[in-house]
Amino acid sequence: MSAILFELTMSVGLFLISLFLVLRLRKIQLTLHGPSKWTQSLSWVSYAVIGLMLVELLVEQGRAIPWLWYGFLLLLLGLVYGRQEFAPARPAIWAVLPLVLVSLLGDFLALLQPDLYVAWKMNLEMAQGFAVVWLIGMAVLLNRQHKALEKERVARRQEEEQQRALTQRKAELEEEVAERTRQLTRQKEELQQALAELKATQTQLVQLEKLASLGELTAGIAHEIQNPLNFVNNFSEVSGELLVELQEEMQNGQPLPVLVSDLLTDLAQNLQKIQQHGRRADGIVKNMLQHSRSNAGEKQPTDLNALADEYLHLAYHGLRARDNSFNSTLTTHLDPSLPKVAVIPQDLGRVLLNLFNNAFYATREKQKTAGPDFRPEVKVSTCHKNGMVEVRVRDNGNGIPQPVREKMFQPFYTTKPAGQGTGLGLSLTYDIITKGHSGEVEVDTREGEYAEFLVRLPVYE
């Protein structure tokens, strides 16, 4: 009885092993490739295995059945080692192999050498016991391994997830940074453009200031030229009359020598005056051309007295042309022995013009409120002192208050009402004298009484 039980146990064991292995193979297939014809076939095989077991239970004496199992197991072994995809099942094979081998050995002996079988039965059973222990041990080990693998896999997946999240976050941040950078770059470009526009505007304003001063000159110049031209015309005309008279006198019988001599003298004088006034007009035109030419001028030895005198009258007539109720006494104390200075004439002319215009403006402003006894006066003086040539422009206007004094050389600073001054005159003056000509500019003033601008320039050696 125990033999049959024992054999039954063996069969059941083999059945279980087979079933287990088949199901394992199926699972592997499933995870690897999803449902396929393999999984289907393996399902059928598992049913067959169950079927076979049932048959064996019903039919008691099936001694051949264990051999079926062995054969089947051999097939499975072949499958597992033959196909790479079933490789994960190999540890399972190792787990069951000792038990299968022991029972196989037992069955072999039982079949071929029964005596030996009986003699070794105890050993075989012990071996079987060990094999079972091995099986259980392996099962536990494999399970643990599997669990560990699973845990590892889970951990790895989590890590992958984290990594992905990080990468995504990094990409988002980079996008934000890029966006920010774009914004900043755009702002930078806008600012640069604004700066460029401001610089262009500043250049324009400086140019306008120059043009404005040229415009002021034009009225003065027109008047200045008109005078000599009138004389040229008039003296030419009157010379014509004198010639007619002379001719008449010569044609009558007895020309009076005194009269003839007078006429000739006058004619000679007239021609001289025509020449003189012609040259005067010519000089004015030349000056005007010089002033309008571009700034890159060369320094030339210049007589400051002549320059100051000329521009004083130009400024005066220019202002009178615009405001004919304006007048002022012009006083000049020009040192006749003044040495020449190396200057760019049109630049210095601009400086003098600016100083004179400011002086006239100051006296004009005072005139508006000062009453009829106020005599506006602008005085220009030159002298040679300490190796420098000094030009002083003094007006008896309202003087310069302290806060204005501090700012008046700054560009765009003006005390004139809006639209009347660019605020660049003194700034340009300061630049021309100090930076362009290594000179100095000083101011002396008393509020309500006077203002005096002093320009010092090195003597031309």
Next chain:
Amino acid sequence: MEKMQVLVVDDEEDVRPLFEQRFRREIRAGELQFTFALSGEEALDYLHQHPQEVVLILSDINMPGMSGLELLRRIRQEYASVPPAIMMITAYSDEENYQQAMQYGANDFLTKPVDFGYLKQKLKEIRV
């Protein structure tokens, strides 16, 4: 016929030879006598030194120091009516100057370059 005393006020010196030549016949004939002043102040001094002599004053407007209009005003303060007749001669022919001159009591307003024919005509009229 009495000599007509004319005072010419202009800061340009060459005005003198010009007038003297332009009016040489009249001067030779004893019809006109010209005096020349180079500034408004000089003109006023002369007028004060020779009261009642000058019959006509020809004055430029744009002069340094006292302007011609200022001179006109002052003379008209002392002599409200002709004599002396006062004519302004100026390069600036704008309306404002003209209005002011008339307001201050000028008798005429001539623009440079002077039309001497017209001037001679005017002188004849004054004489009469």
